[in-house]
Amino acid sequence: MNQQPPVPGKEPALAVSNLEIRIRGDHDTFTVVSDMALSVHPGETVCIVGESGCGKSITALSLLRLLPEAAHVEAGTVTINGEDFLSMDQRRVEDFRGEQIAMIFQEPLTALNPVLTIGEQIAESVRQHRQVSRRQARARAVETLQLVQMPDPERRSRQYPHQLSGGMRQRAMIALALACDPKIIVADEPTTALDVTIQAQILGLISDLQKRMGTALVLITHDLAVVAEVADRVVVMYSGRRVEEASVYDLFDNPVHPYTLGLMGAIPRSAGGQVGGRLVDITGTVPPLWDLPTGCAFAPRCPRADSRCHSEQPPYEEKRPGHFAACWEPDNG
Amino acid sequence: MTAYIARRLLLLIPTALGIVVLTFGLLLLIPGDPAAVLLGENSTPESIARLRQSLGLDDPWYIRLWDYFRALLTGDMGTSIFQGQPVTEIVFGRLGATFELAIVSLILSVIIGMTLGVLAAMKQGSLIDSAAMLFAQLGISMPIYWLGLLLMLAFAVILGWLPAIGRGEPLPEAIAAALSGRPQVLMDSLSHLVLPALALAANTAAIISRLVRTSMLEVLREDFVRTAYAKGLRRPRVVIRHALRNALLPVISVIGLRFGALLGGAVLVESIFAWPGLGQLTITAISQRDLPLIQGIILTFAIIYALVNLVVDLLYAAVDPRVRLG
Structure with a gap:
């Protein structure tokens, strides 16, 4: 169930297996993520794609053990640089956060503290993980701001989040994540809150820095255009489960799962054979997590579903070398 | 700035x-x-x-x-009809005592209120939370004069630990005396101060504790608190530097408003504990219909209130850059 495409000669920086996350509701608990697995190597970008509510953001939070109080990891492991992160004591978890694994959040305006300057917030992280003086930490903050191409980094470091534009705030957020050279970066929809014109810049910046520094990047997005731009490998999630996983080329060339196909149909294309073509949407909505169908969770919305799809959950298996999917593929069977 | x-x-x-x-x-x-x-x-x-x-x-x-x-x-607030002295002189003679009482009460209520509020928020739903909120409920609902009398009865009459009425040396002088080797003067001043200051502080402490609790609970759910944890910061640092600092904003403005209530409460507390301040003077002046004196006292209270609110606004600006920098 949890095979990963092997990358020879390298240990993954981040490995997740069998991850199950549950949320406490008013009366009972229900599973929001199940059987999640992921492995990300240094320098590699893995995108987790899916609609809102598919469990991708909560998966991201669990990678830093930052789940909200109502949620908890029920089963599975998260291994960071070979160490079991989920069973670590609190102290060591705190040492790992920021230093080994850092996070870029979606909305930089609320994710940055309004009463501390950008420089203070970055320097604070540096001082938490490195034995440096206040002055050295501030210098490091300016240096990271320079790295993320913040205009006038010296002056900006002394400003507060509300004094920066949206794009600059996200640059500051990225600088914050990079300040201690983490091995792994988890970016949760890092461009969603930004103007379209800025999105490409920020995405390019993240991707560029990640390649240069050899960081393992987990990028959470709902936007396949983003995936096409930066991903090496892609995991498609639906209703808390993986439904398809492949290298980015393989996925776009030969998508297996009807849901993936549906997502692709929803991307506007300006070139190629589809000029003037209509966008195809996926009919229906995501089923609520506390009321999942017995068979494939996508079956109620799937144009190809047959009776087996509705009654039995398809296994997640390797359809082609390195290309995994959970689908009965009724047309091919 | x-x-x-x-x-x-x-x-x-x-x-x-x-x-x-x-x-x-x-x-x-x-x-x-x-x-x-x-x-x-x-x-x-x-x-x-x-x-x-x-x-x-x-x-x-x-x-x-x-x-x-x-x-x-020219600083002339008229002459007291009954005492025949300049109002300015009378008011200033009493101002120090009231100020001392109000400031010490304010400090007490901020310390008590913030501690209880932060503890209650950190341990939401626990016994500490319930105890703190029970205290807050009592502090808010109990009238000042009733609490004052109870405190006096318990600590002065029954236990005999503290004096029931009066004031020792003014605090600045008492501190100077303590520094020059006579700590008993300071102890005497403080022992006179404790009960009236507590009676006066209870209400404000209760309000601050509830406010800090609510405000902390809200801030602890903010995204930037999660960011602080994501940076690897330890919990006490996140709570104090990131959460509390933001949670303090509403508290600061309330402290300004409460200072007016403290001055008003001082009128009651001073009468109960025979504290020779402006509050006691107010009651005398009103019962004698000493118009110039009443005017002078109200004017003084109002100007102190305005000044305190100025200080509060400046504090607010110091804590929140969004106010300072627009």
Whole structure:
């Protein structure tokens, strides 16, 4: 169930297996993520794609053990640089956060503290993980701001989040994540809150820095255009489960799962054979997590579903070398 | 920041003018003839009329307002009808005691309120939370004079640990004495101060604790708190540097408002504990219908209140850059 495409000669920086996350509701608990697995190597970008509510953001939070109080990891492991992160004591978890694994959040305006300057917030992280003086930490903050191409980094470091534009705030957020050279970066929809014109810049910046520094990047997005731009490998999630996983080329060339196909149909294309073509949407909505169908969770919305799809959950298996999917593929069977 | 302070100081001028007009107008509306009261039951209409004239009570209101205003500019708040001394002198003689009581109460209520509020928020739903909120409920619902009497009964009468009434040396002098090797003077001052300060602080401490709790619970759910954890910061640092600092914003503005309540409460507490401050003076002045003295006291209270709110606004600006930098 949890095979990963092997990358020879390298240990993954981040490995997740069998991850199950549950949320406490008013009366009972229900599973929001199940059987999640992921492995990300240094320098590699893995995108987790899916609609809102598919469990991708909560998966991201669990990678830093930052789940909200109502949620908890029920089963599975998260291994960071070979160490079991989920069973670590609190102290060591705190040492790992920021230093080994850092996070870029979606909305930089609320994710940055309004009463501390950008420089203070970055320097604070540096001082938490490195034995440096206040002055050295501030210098490091300016240096990271320079790295993320913040205009006038010296002056900006002394400003507060509300004094920066949206794009600059996200640059500051990225600088914050990079300040201690983490091995792994988890970016949760890092461009969603930004103007379209800025999105490409920020995405390019993240991707560029990640390649240069050899960081393992987990990028959470709902936007396949983003995936096409930066991903090496892609995991498609639906209703808390993986439904398809492949290298980015393989996925776009030969998508297996009807849901993936549906997502692709929803991307506007300006070139190629589809000029003037209509966008195809996926009919229906995501089923609520506390009321999942017995068979494939996508079956109620799937144009190809047959009776087996509705009654039995398809296994997640390797359809082609390195290309995994959970689908009965009724047309091919 | 300098420009902000200058702007706020300039705004104080119209505020002060408004206060003067209001205190003056308020007294015109109050029934009762001070001249008649002053002369007692055996007065004749003629003697009352004479006295009214000599006190200037017969002049039209705008002349009296103008005279009052002009005198104020030279620091002259008139002369007390009963004590025959300048009001300024009387008020300033009492101001220190009230200030000491109010400031110590404020500090006490901030310390107690913040500690309880933070603890309750950190341990939401626990026994600590319930205990803190029970205390807050008591503190808010118990009238000051009742609490004052209870404290006096418990600690002064039954246990005999603390003096029931009066005041020791003023705190600054007492601290100086302690520094020059006479700590018993300071101990005496503090022992007199504890009960009235606690009685006065309880209400504000309760309000602050509830406010800090709510505000902390809200801030602890903010995204930037999660970011702080994501950076690897330890919990105490996240709570104090990231959460508490943001949670303090609403608390600071409430402290400003509560200072007015503290001055009002001082009137009650000072009477109960025979604390020789402005509050006690207020009650005497009102019962004697000593108009100039009442005016002087109200004016002083109002100006202190305005000044404290100025300080609060500046504090707010110091803590929240969004206010300071617009």
